[in-house]
Amino acid sequence: MPDQAHGSSAARPSSLWQLFAAFTVLAMQGFGGVLAVAQKELCDRRAWLTQAEFLQMLGTAQVLPGPNVCNLSLMIGDKFFGWRGALVALTGMIAAPFALLLALAWTLGHASSAAPTQHAIQGALNGIAAVAAGQIIGTVLKLSAPIKQHPLGGLTAAGLAVAAFAMMTWLHWPLIWVLLGLGSLTCLYTYAILRKRKAST
């Protein structure tokens, strides 16, 4: 929604072109996933969004079908420039990596199949994967700061985050159970608290 006051973040993109360039730049830096770079570029470097806004948009992006970072691009583009911004941000996110990836697949298809080359490529891919895992964890730790001010209380909110983590990693529940089960429970609980707070003011 272009004209709506959101008020909390300081800066905004000056043009569709700047939006496109920003998303292209951040997508091309996102090895093994774009989320870490998106947070860094959009919140820390450009200050287009606050951490809390980023986390809320991500929460909505997560329950919707489709790649989370693509949904996030749509929402951020839409926030600043309406539907044109949404399309531009999404195109920026996809176009350059799409071209690069196909070029890469084409090159690998023609590359030397000599063992040392293949070995080095595989090693480099493993190294990137290790870094990507660390990037996601570091980003989440940074993003979890707003949880302290959560309406349910920081401790309860942190406990719920740990519960979601455990359901995925130890219990191996399907994602949809966690989103619908735990997600709807926390939403209802938050709703009750917010209603009570509203009634008492």
Place this chain on the structure above:
Amino acid sequence: MSTWVWAPDVWWTLFKHFFALSLLSIGGAITLVPDMHRRLVLTDHLLSDADFTASIALAQAAPGPNVLFVALMGWYSCGLMGATASLLGVMIPSTTLALAASRWVSTRKHWVGVHAFQEGMTPVTVGLLLATGWLLMPSVQNPKALAVSALVALLVWRTKIRLIWLVLGGAFLGGLGII
């Protein structure tokens, strides 16, 4: 795979498969991998098992959203037009829905229910992201890689280091066989 393949029937098949799966991809397209395998490899024989696996691995390592593995599956099935048809198929339904839903939410920000949804989802989102990072961590059989992951997590959390340097460092160490 040759770049230019004239096969509108295959383009259409790819588009249809991914179009049908798009709205099921809650949590990202990666959750659909088992069903994609059934449709593309087992039923329609559009690409080989090896190419299917390579699509996912390559897209994970390359820059950009991980959903681009869908484009690679199209590429290995039917070249450039296959890649385009697949990507359009997987993106159009979810994108349309996401835009409509996020607009609905953002015009009703003052509603207690919407506020509760946004606030209520944040702990779950944090937990799920943490789980994603955890599942991608190298195994304990590779302690050096694990140490690299832990160090990267600490640097990203506590410093303002540019992420690209970390990625280049990881590729370098891995390429030399150090981790």
